[in-house]
Amino acid sequence: MKFVILYGTESGNAETVADDLVDELGTDNEVESVDMTDASAETLSPDALLLVVCSTHGDGGLPASAVPFAELLDTERPDLTGIRYAMFGLGDSSYETYSRGSERIDERLSALGATRVGEYGRHDASDGSLPNDAALEWARNLVGSLDEAQAVAR
Amino acid sequence: MNETAAPPEVLRVAIVGAGPAGCYTAGFLRKRWPQAAITVFDRHDAPYGLIRYGVAPDHLGTKAIAKQFDRLFARDGVTFAGNTDIGTDVSLDQLRADNDVVVLATGLWADRVIETFHTAPGTGAAAPLAGVYGSGRLTRLINGHPSESVEGLTIGRRTVIVGNGNVAADLVRLMLTPADVLASHGVAADVIHALTAGPLEHIDVVGRSPVGAAKFDVAMIRELGRLADVRFTSDAAPDAGAPDAGAPDAGAPDAAAPDAADADGKAAAIRELVAGSPEAAGRTVAFHFGWTPDRVTGDGRVSAVTFTATGAAGGAGTAGTAAGSASLELPADSVCTAVGFTETDGAHISRASVASPRADPDRGRLDDGLYAVGWFRRGPVGTIPANRADARSVADAIIADLEASFIPTPTSLT
Ligand SMILES: Cc1cc2nc3c(=O)[nH]c(=O)nc-3n(C[C@H](O)[C@H](O)[C@H](O)COP(=O)(O)OP(=O)(O)OC[C@H]3O[C@@H](n4cnc5c(N)ncnc54)[C@H](O)[C@@H]3O)c2cc1C
Ligand SMILES: Cc1cc2nc3c(=O)[nH]c(=O)nc-3n(C[C@H](O)[C@H](O)[C@H](O)COP(=O)(O)O)c2cc1C
Numbered sequence: 001m002k003f004v005i006l007y008g009t010e011s012g013n014a015e016t017v018a019d020d021l022v023d024e025l026g027t028d029n030e031v032e033s034v035d036m037t038d039a040s041a042e043t044l045s046p047d048a049l050l051l052v053v054c055s056t057h058g059d060g061g062l063p064a065s066a067v068p069f070a071e072l073l074d075t076e077r078p079d080l081t082g083i084r085y086a087m088f089g090l091g092d093s094s095y096e097t098y099s100r101g102s103e104r105i106d107e108r109l110s111a112l113g114a115t116r117v118g119e120y121g122r123h124d125a126s127d128g129s130l131p132n133d134a135a136l137e138w139a140r141n142l143v144g145s146l147d148e149a150q151a152v153a154r
Numbered sequence: 155m156n157e158t159a160a161p162p163e164v165l166r167v168a169i170v171g172a173g174p175a176g177c178y179t180a181g182f183l184r185k186r187w188p189q190a191a192i193t194v195f196d197r198h199d200a201p202y203g204l205i206r207y208g209v210a211p212d213h214l215g216t217k218a219i220a221k222q223f224d225r226l227f228a229r230d231g232v233t234f235a236g237n238t239d240i241g242t243d244v245s246l247d248q249l250r251a252d253n254d255v256v257v258l259a260t261g262l263w264a265d266r267v268i269e270t271f272h273t274a275p276g277t278g279a280a281a282p283l284a285g286v287y288g289s290g291r292l293t294r295l296i297n298g299h300p301s302e303s304v305e306g307l308t309i310g311r312r313t314v315i316v317g318n319g320n321v322a323a324d325l326v327r328l329m330l331t332p333a334d335v336l337a338s339h340g341v342a343a344d345v346i347h348a349l350t351a352g353p354l355e356h357i358d359v360v361g362r363s364p365v366g367a368a369k370f371d372v373a374m375i376r377e378l379g380r381l382a383d384v385r386f387t388s389d390a391a392p393d394a395g396a397p398d399a400g401a402p403d404a405g406a407p408d409a410a411a412p413d414a415a416d417a418d419g420k421a422a423a424i425r426e427l428v429a430g431s432p433e434a435a436g437r438t439v440a441f442h443f444g445w446t447p448d449r450v451t452g453d454g455r456v457s458a459v460t461f462t463a464t465g466a467a468g469g470a471g472t473a474g475t476a477a478g479s480a481s482l483e484l485p486a487d488s489v490c491t492a493v494g495f496t497e498t499d500g501a502h503i504s505r506a507s508v509a510s511p512r513a514d515p516d517r518g519r520l521d522d523g524l525y526a527v528g529w530f531r532r533g534p535v536g537t538i539p540a541n542r543a544d545a546r547s548v549a550d551a552i553i554a555d556l557e558a559s560f561i562p563t564p565t566s567l568t
Binding site (some may be wrong): 010011012013016057059063064092094095096125126127128129130 | 178181214215217218219221222225372373376377538539542543
């Protein structure tokens with residue numbers, strides 16, 4: 001399978017998650033990891049499953065590296081029909097706006113026609129844990145459920 | 155073309171300071187240069203600077219950012235050299251001679267002092283009165299810094315916290331947090347005792363600016379609302395911070411005016427905190443806006459703190475009070491100043507002493523092969539994420555400078 005991991009980060013946690021996902025999925029698949037700041041509409045392709053990993057900052061706002069991507073989606077409004085993506089949000093439940101940053105990206109992608117698949121993964125930093133293990137488990141479950149779905153379809 | 159030198163066999167990089175700025179820089183350089191020998195030095199035997207010794211122990215999510223950096227040392231082949239003070243144990247010149255690139259990420263963590271509070275007027279001599287503490291000392295103590303001791307520290311029943319930034323908010327929250335909760339976050343028993351023995355009945359939080367220009371983040375104020383058994387009050391005018399209100403100095407340049415929505419948000423957060431707190435509670439916290447510190451008084455030990463109105467632009471609660479025309483005297487058995495950070499007196503490494511005529515401070519360049527990042531480069535403002543953005547741009551400058559000086563061959567640097 002082909003994956004594009006698209007991460008939005010401010011303090012770096014989502015980037016380390018992306019690094020771990022590359023290590024995990026890279027042995028059997030074609031994987032590319034892209035900072036949202038460096039993404040363009042061409043980064044999104046129907047051939048690849050997009051894994052979006054995005055944190056929340058300020059007061060429920062986007063992390064700094066996701067801002068250019070959100071603006072790009074708002075101004076270029078690309079047609080994302082046929083694009084499949086899965087979401088993993090990073091946040092801290094001691095904020096009222098828990099994980100809202102990732103939802104802002106999710107809303108934009110689905111409004112432009114992309115389809116979300118699998119469970120909406122989330123990590124809560126309020127207990128001092130890093131998101132990496134939770135994200136790996138989420139990705140394994142996701143890939144497992146996709147394999148099953150494909151097996152059924154065949 | 156022939157001016158360029160061949161790249162060294164192994165590129166050697168030394169980073170001075172294992173706080174967030176130094177660690178993020180190490181991470182970005184490692185991504186670009188997988189083979190380089192990168193060492194991060196710190197004067198302490200434990201890394202992570204103010205993430206370890208500044209960030210409040212109950213902010214576990216923020217503290218966790220340090221775990222990202224563990225990967226650098228455990229997995230990505232970056233070396234940590236603790237217990238090494240550059241300037242004392244190793245000279246900066248020596249470090250530069252041994253490395254292709256040296257990055258200074260030493261931060262600025264000494265407490266800014268209020269002259270009349272911390273020193274005898276005019277003499278610069280040490281604290282005239284017992285019971286006056288800097289926030290740096292308190293936050294280091296709370297975080298178990300190895301060279302701080304609780305000796306002589308008592309907070310008492312009434313304290314005054316000077317300053318209205320996030321560090322002041324951290325202190326209010328931690329001082330009103332139950333002892334068992336502090337203990338669960340690893341705060342040492344003697345420190346908990348010094349903070350909670352009073353026990354505190356009243357805290358005055360006094361800032362120079364009007365509420366809309368206060369430095370704290372709205373989330374920090376909201377968090378105070380979760381403390382049990384605390385009544386909050388504020389002397390800010392009911393409409394302070396609202397667009398158009400409290401802006402009497404129409405002639406002031408726009409750049410100096412706080413962003414209107416932001417100001418409104420801060421004022422609203424304080425209003426909501428006050429309105430949402432119980433009428434009757436065992437403890438009270440009073441916010442005072444627009445007051446400039448004047449002096450501490452007492453007999454051997456502080457017993458009162460005096461402020462004067464900041465003036466028209468600052469507005470003591472209500473706008474339009476002339477500077478110095480009103481004063482505020484608050485009884486206190488201890489005083490904590492949380493008014494920012496500065497360069498340590500007699501620091502071995504200061505920006506001024508190392509910058510050459512070839513310096514380009516905007517890109518973080520101080521001299522050939524010598525760079526600055528983080529609080530040391532920008533001054534003591536901004537959160538941990540701001541240091542990541544800074545580290546990224548300085549790392550990009552280092553990479554561009556270095557790679558331009560080498561003959562580009564496909565494998566030369568990676
Ligand atoms: C009390 C307090 C609470 C804070 N709370 C938060 C928060 O909740 N969230 C947030 O985002 N930000 C917070 N901040 C801000 C944050 O800590 C800073 O933005 C950040 O730590 C600055 O990073 P730095 O790497 O430039 O400096 P520092 O973190 O100060 O790191 C500098 C490092 O250099 C080392 N060093 C200095 N001189 C030498 C030398 N000569 N040789 C060797 N090593 C040396 C020091 O030991 C230190 O480890 C807080 C700051 C303070 C003071
Ligand atoms: C200054 C700051 C503000 C934050 N604001 C929020 C927020 O509003 N909502 C939330 O769910 N998490 C918030 N968080 C928590 C982060 O989303 C969480 O720590 C995450 O792991 C950071 O990921 P990143 O390093 O990829 O940016 C905040 C964290 C910081 C340091």
